[in-house]
Amino acid sequence: MKKLDVLIIGGGPIGIACGIEAEKKQLSYVIIEKGCIVNSLYNYPQGMTFFSTSDKLEIDGIPFISNNVKPVKAEALEYYRRISSSKNLNINLFEEVIEIKNKLDAFQIKTSKTSYTAKNVVIATGFYDIPNTMNIPGEELPNVSHYYKDPHFYAHQKVIIVGASNSAVDAALEIYRKGGDVTMVIREEGIGKRVKYWVRPDIVNRIEEGNIKVHYNSEVKEIKKDEVLIVTKEGALSIKNDYVLALTGYMPNFDFLEKIGIEISKDKKRLPQYDTQTMETNVKGVYLAGVVCGGLETHKWFIENSRIHAPIIMNSIKTKI
Ligand SMILES: Cc1cc2nc3c(=O)[nH]c(=O)nc-3n(C[C@H](O)[C@H](O)[C@H](O)COP(=O)(O)OP(=O)(O)OC[C@H]3O[C@@H](n4cnc5c(N)ncnc54)[C@H](O)[C@@H]3O)c2cc1C
Secondary structure (H helix, E strand, O other), X not given: OOEEEEEEEOOOHHHHHHHHHHHHOOOOEEEEOOOOOOHHHHXXXXXXXXXXXXXXXXXXXXXXXXXXXXXXXXXXXXXXXXXXXXXXXXXXXXXXXXXXXXXXXXXXXEEOOXXXXXXXXXXXXXXXXXXXXXXXXXXXXXXXXXXXXXXXXXXXXXXXXXXXXXXXXHHHHHHHHOOOEEEEEOOOOOOOOXXXXXXXHHHHHHHHOOOOEEEOOOEEEEEOOOEEEEEEOOEEEXXXXXXXXXXXXXXXXXXXXXXXXXXXXXXXXXXXXXXXXXXXXXXXXXXXXXXXXXXXXXXXXXXXXXXXXXXXXXXXXXXXX
16 A cells, blocks of 8 residues: 555645645645535535635635625635645545554554555544533434524524524524524623624624523523523523524544544643644644644634644655655
8 A cells, every 4th residue: 555645634724725735745645534625614504604804714825706805605615626626636525534543654544435554644623523512401302403504494483592602693693584583592691702793783783672582691401392491590491492503612523633642731721732833743743734723722723824734734744754
C-alpha cells in the first residue's frame, strides 16, 4: 500500500484548505470525509445566513462572490464545491475514519471502506456532529431534535426552543414567521451576548410584544409526548407542546481525539493539546486544523481565523519530508 505524506480527516472548509496546501507543496495526500463535501455546512438550517462576510470565508485567496455582504448557505455550498472540483482535490466522500494506529514510522488509518498508511494525519473534524445534550428524561423522543433545518415543518405547531444563542434565535424567529407557536426556554437571564447584532432587535421586539414567549432563568426538566416540564424562578411549570428544538450547542468528538492519544485539558474548556507554531499535537505527526482546536470553546475558532492552519501545517510537514 502506498504511504501518503498526509491524510486529512474532514472535508469541511478547513480540510479542503489543507488539501489545497498539500497539493501546492507537492505532498501526496487524501481527504477523507464521512459525508458530502462540507458536510457540516450542508446540515446547517436551510435559510441560514453566515455571520461572516464572504471575503472572510474565502480559502486560498479564491474570491467568494456573494449577492449580499453576508452569504447564505446555498452560496457557501456552491463556493466550496466549485473549489474542490476546479482544484481536482483528492477527496473521498461518504467514508468515515474509524481508527488511527500509530505504527513505528507511519499511521495505519482504518475507515468505513478501506485502510490507508500515512506519515502524517491532520484532524479537521469540526464540532457539529455531537450535540450538547440536556440529559433529561424524554430527550430521546422523536419530537425532540438538536438540529433545526427548516421552519415550514413547524407551522401551526407548539414549539419549545431551548437555548439563547444564534441558532436558537434564528430558529425562533423563522418558525414564528411561518405560523409556529414559539416558546423559548433560556437558562440565563437574557438573550445570548453573541447573538448577531442585526438580529438582536428583532428577537427582543418579538419577545416584548408577546409574539414569542420566553422563560428566562429556566430549565427543561422533562419532556413528555405532548407536554414539557420546566423549572423557572417562580417554580415548576407544565407547557403543552408538540416539538422541542434543543439548540444547546455542539462539541468536538473528544473520544476520537483521546483514542489517538491527544491530550485534552482537564478544565471545563477541554482544550486539545497542540503547538500553536505548527499545529502538531502531543502525538508526533498528528495535527489539528479548524474549529476542532477550540475544545468546548466552540465560539473561538471559525473559518476566518482558522484557514491559516492549512499553510502552517503543510509547511511543518514539508520540512520533515
Ligand atoms: C449554525 C452555524 C453557523 C455558523 N456560521 C459561521 C460563520 O458565519 N462563519 C464562520 O467562520 N463559521 C461559522 N460557523 C462555524 C463553522 O462551523 C466553522 O467555522 C466551519 O464549519 C469550520 O470548518 P471546519 O472545516 O473546521 O469544520 P467542519 O466544517 O465542521 O468540517 C468537519 C468535517 O469533518 C467531517 N468528519 C467528522 N468526523 C469525521 C470522521 N471520523 N471521518 C471523516 N470525516 C469526519 C464532518 O462530516 C465535517 O464535514 C457556524 C457554525 C454553525 C453551527
